[in-house]
Amino acid sequence: MAEHLNRLLDVRTGQGLQEKWQLGKIYPAAHSWPWFLLQATSGLCMLCCRWSVTFSLRMNYQLIPKELRPIAEKVEAQQRISEADALSLYRTNDLNALGMIANVVRERANGNYATYIHNRYINYSNICILSCQFCAFAAKKRDAHAFEYAIDEIVRVVSDALPLGVTEVHMVGGLHPTLKKEWYLDLLRRLRALDPQLHIKAFTAIEVRHLAQRIFRMPIRDTLETLREEGLGSITGGGAEIFDPGVRDQVCRGKETAAEWLDVHRTWHSMGGRSTCTMLYGHIETLAHRADHLRQLRRLQDETGGFTGFVPFAFEPSQSHGILAHIKRASAFDQLRNLAVSRIYLDNIDHLTAYWVSLGLPLAQVSLSYGVDDLHGTILEEKIFHMAGATTPQQQTVAALEHAIREAGREPVQRDSHYRHVSPRPTSERGAASPPVELACA
Secondary structure, three states, X not given: OHHHHHHHHHHHHOOOOOHHHOHHHHOOOOOOOOOEEEEEEEEEEOOOOEEEEEEEEEEOHHHOOHHHHHHHXXXXXXXXXXXXXXXXXXXXXXHHHHHHHHHHHHHHHHOOEEXXXXXXXXXXXXXXXXXXXXXXXXXXXXXXXXXXXXXXXXXXXXXXXXXXXXXXXXXXXXXXXXXXXXXXXXXXXXXXHHOOOOEEEEOOHHHHHHHHHHHOOOOHHHHHHHHHHOOEEEEOOOOOOOOOHHHHHHHOOOOOOHHHHHHHHHHHHHOOOOEEEEEEEOOOOOHHHHHHHHHHHHHHHHHHOOEEEEEEEEOOOOOOOHHHOOOOOOOHHHHHHHHHHHHHHOOOOOEEEOOHHHHOHXXXXXXXXXXXXXXXXXXXXXXXXXHOOOOOOOOOOHHHHHHHHHHOOOEEEEEOOOOOEOOOOOOOOOOOOOOOOOOOEO
16 A cells, blocks of 8 residues: 555646645555555646645554653644653653654644765864863863864864765864963864855854953944854754753852853844754763753744754763762663654754764654654764763765665755755765874874
C-alpha cells in the first residue's frame, strides 16, 4: 500500500510541487506508515499549470496513551500546548508516542529534510574569570590546562579549512581577563578577509556582556554593532544552561542571569541579527525547570522571532565535582524525550538540532525520528565537551552525516548558519575533513 501510494503521489504531484514537500519521499514505509494516516488531494491549477496538493497528517490515536491524547489533538490542530502539557509529556514513559507527536511538528515545519552545516570550531581560549561548577573547560592562567591561541594560528587553521568547503566558523571562549578590544576586532577582520562569504558565528551572551562591560566599556547594543561591523555574522546560543535562578546559583554562580542572557539575544534580534538557543540539562534541574526554560525561550521568540534553532545538550559529568560529583550521565531515553518535548513545545522555533558531540552520532541519528531535523555540523575539532570527558569524535565528515540521515529515512541537505538550504561549496576532496589541527598557544 505504501509503495502504491508513493507512486500515486509521485505521478499526481508532478513537477510544480514546492521542493520542501516532496511527498513521495516524506513517508518511507519502514518509518511513518504505521504511525500516520495520510489524506491527500490534488488538482491541476489551469492558471499556473502546476499541480496543487493539500494533505493533512493524522496520528494513530490507538498508539497514544489516553492521558496524552488531548495534547496530541492540540498538536494535530496546530494549537499551542501549555507548560503543564509540557510537564505531562516529560513525565510519560511512552517514548514512541512522544516521537509520533514530535514528528508531526517536524514534518509540518521541515518536510522530510534533515540538515547539517559544514563548519569549523574554534575555541580561542579557555582562560576565564568565572569558575562555573559544571565546567571542566575553563581555567585560570596559572592552570596547566590553560590555553590561549594567537590570531595568526586561528587564521591559519580557518584558512586550511576553507578548501574543504566550510561555510561557517563557530568561535567561543572563556571570559578572558586581559585580551584587548583590538584583539577581538582584529581577529574578526582577518577572518572576514579570508573569505567574505564565510559566516562568523561567535560569542555567547555572557561573552558579549563581558566584552561590553569589561573590555569595550560600551553598551551591549553598541558592542554588538561594533562586532558586526568587523565581521560578526551571528551570536551563539551557549550559556543559557537552565534559567531557574536557584539552579544557576548552584551550577554557575556568578554567570549572567536568565534575564541578562535573554536581553543580549533580544538586543541582537532587534538589530536584525539571528541566533540559536540552548539548554544544558541532566544535572540538578527538575522537569519543571526544563519546562520553564522552554517557556522563557518561546516567549522571547514570540517577541522577536530571532531564534533560528534550538540546540539542547546533556551535562557531561565525567570531570564533575562538588554538588555535581554524584550526577550520572543522562540516559538515551532522557535525551530523546527531551528532544521530543522540546520539538512539541517550541512551536515557533523552526529547527531542532541534535548535537552529536553530546549525543554521539548513532543516537543523534535515532533522534531524527523524535522531532529532530538537523544534525549540527562537521565541527572539525571541538574542545569544551571533550575537556569535560566526552568520548565522541571531534569531527564528522560530510559523508558520515549524509549517510546517517539517509539511513534514517530522511533526505540530507547542507544548510547555512541560518538553517537555509544551500549547495555545497567546491572542495578539494568532497566529503573529506581535515585531520584535527592543534593550535599553538600564544
